[in-house]
Amino acid sequence: MSRLRIIVIGSAAGGGYPQWNCRGPVSSLFWNGDSRVQERTQSSLAVSSDGEQWALLNCSPDIRQQILRTPALWPQQPPRHSPIKSVVLTNGDIDHVAGLLTLREKQAFRLLGTRRVLEVLETNSIFRALDPAYVEKVPVALDRPFALVGDLTAEIFAVPGKVPLYLEDGEPEVGEESESTVGIKICSHGGGHFFYIPGCAQVSTGLRARLQGTPLILFDGTLWQDDEMIRSGVGEKTGRRMGHLSLSGPNGSIAAFADMDIGRRVFVHINNTNPVLIADSAERLAAEAAGWEIAYDGMELSL
Numbered sequence: 173m174s175r176l177r178i179i180v181i182g183s184a185a186g187g188g189y190p191q192w193n194c195r196g197p198v199s200s201l202f203w204n205g206d207s208r209v210q211e212r213t214q215s216s217l218a219v220s221s222d223g224e225q226w227a228l229l230n231c232s233p234d235i236r237q238q239i240l241r242t243p244a245l246w247p248q249q250p251p252r253h254s255p256i257k258s259v260v261l262t263n264g265d266i267d268h269v270a271g272l273l274t275l276r277e278k279q280a281f282r283l284l285g286t287r288r289v290l291e292v293l294e295t296n297s298i299f300r301a302l303d304p305a306y307v308e309k310v311p312v313a314l315d316r317p318f319a320l321v322g323d324l325t326a327e328i329f330a331v332p333g334k335v336p337l338y339l340e341d342g343e344p345e346v347g348e349e350s351e352s353t354v355g356i357k358i359c360s361h362g363g364g365h366f367f368y369i370p371g372c373a374q375v376s377t378g379l380r381a382r383l384q385g386t387p388l389i390l391f392d393g394t395l396w397q398d399d400e401m402i403r404s405g406v407g408e409k410t411g412r413r414m415g416h417l418s419l420s421g422p423n424g425s426i427a428a429f430a431d432m433d434i435g436r437r438v439f440v441h442i443n444n445t446n447p448v449l450i451a452d453s454a455e456r457l458a459a460e461a462a463g464w465e466i467a468y469d470g471m472e473l474s475l
């Protein structure tokens with residue numbers, strides 16, 4: 173029976189932790205050498221069933237650093253090789269696509285995403301650096317399982333979200349369920365499966381039904397509270413405006429999933445303002461007491 177192996181190669185939201193220009197209260201702990209926090213790179217997972225062929229779920233600007241510290245992703249044969257056979261995108265955000273430019277060295281892999289997200293890349297000429305003779309772009313339909321890598325299959329489904337920040341033109345519709353923002357379900361031939369949803373504006377009835385009974389979710393852990401960036405003095409946007417549901421409060425993700433049958437629940441895509449990044453914070457302890465784990469770079473899970 174095949175295993176499903178998951179490596180959280182990047183556990184932070186856009187900007188990483190600490191963010192290069194941030195002296196907010198949580199980032200400052202890192203700059204001050206506080207042992208309760210650790211560095212985190214930007215949002216991405218690697219998945220495999222055989223440990224030899226891997227798929228990336230999103231490809232962050234930190235992919236080079238992530239490969240360097242993940243031996244499973246190192247080239248195995250001369251002169252050139254990569255265990256990375258596929259990349260699936262959940263949206264067109266910079267933290268999820270900019271690493272594709274690092275994978276430009278004439279190495280064959282498949283790039284999968286919704287037609288809308290792949291079109292965003294098509295219309296930006298810098299992504300022509302991905303030579304189509306090597307990189308096959310594969311548009312995938314919502315709610316239709318497809319072969320991913322090894323004997324893993326995947327399925328993408330719309331979740332409440334929004335267009336990427338750099339495509340916003342005035343006030344975007346936040347919370348639309350469209351091809352702009354998706355979650356991914358990964359299934360192994362042996363029967364294990366999990367859900368990866370790094371960006372989600374709200375937990376809809378349909379999403380709850382989809383996740384009921386699953387052994388594992390890796391879910392949007394961007395902000396502890398909706399106005400956290402404003403309170404931290406680092407920005408003017410709420411989580412809601414960014415298309416991210418907060419963890420805490422009566423409408424937060426911890427409450428939304430509290431009564432559900434979910435085996436293991438892990439927060440990913442954690443913003444550099446989120447106090448759950450601090451090992452002994454009240455917020456970290458509250459999330460853990462509610463049954464959630466806080467992902468870290470290099471975290472390995474298997475099913």
Ligand code: MLT
Nearest residue numbers: 186265266267337371414
């Ligand atoms: C997000 O998750 O909201 C985006 O990654 C923000 C950004 O583009 O920096």
Ligand code: MN
Nearest residue numbers: 185186265267
């Ligand atoms: Mn992001």
